[in-house]
Amino acid sequence: MTKTELNAFRRILENSQTELGNDNRNREALVIETSPDDLDRIQHASERDYAMSNLERNSGRLREVEAALGRMEAGTFGICVGCDEHINLKRLTAVPWTSFCIVCQEAADRAEKMPSGEVDTAQLIAA
Numbered sequence: 236m237t238k239t240e241l242n243a244f245r246r247i248l249e250n251s252q253t254e255l256g257n258d259n260r261n262r263e264a265l266v267i268e269t270s271p272d273d274l275d276r277i278q279h280a281s282e283r284d285y286a287m288s289n290l291e292r293n294s295g296r297l298r299e300v301e302a303a304l305g306r307m308e309a310g311t312f313g314i315c316v317g318c319d320e321h322i323n324l325k326r327l328t329a330v331p332w333t334s335f336c337i338v339c340q341e342a343a344d345r346a347e348k349m350p351s352g353e354v355d356t357a358q359l360i361a362a
């Protein structure tokens with residue numbers, strides 16, 4: 236990866252870090268409001284659920300972004316943590332905070348979906 240490309244990724248990651256760190260809109264929705272009206276309370280509870288799941292997703296993403304910036308400092312940005320191969324530039328452009336190449340990512344996704352110890356026969360037949 237060239238220095239220019241690396242700098243471009245750094246800017247993207249730093250922007251996401253700032254955006255994700257300033258997540259006030261979701262945080263504000265977490266404030267518990269009491270209302271004498273049942274409908275209001277239900278409405279507010281569902282807004283809080285939504286904000287909560289947004290916050291969880293964002294804080295997970297923020298950790299990934301910060302880890303990617305850390306790898307950039309360490310000089311290992313763009314190298315898959317699973318197999319030490321260079322991550323495809325197209326993939327990095329789409330998901331700059333990724334720590335896996337597409338092969339390792341797919342393996343990780345499969346492992347996550349599968350109950351442990353079970354072989355995904357559909358996958359084997361397809362391959």
Ligand SMILES: [Zn+2]
Nearest residue numbers: 315318336339
């Ligand atoms: Zn890999």
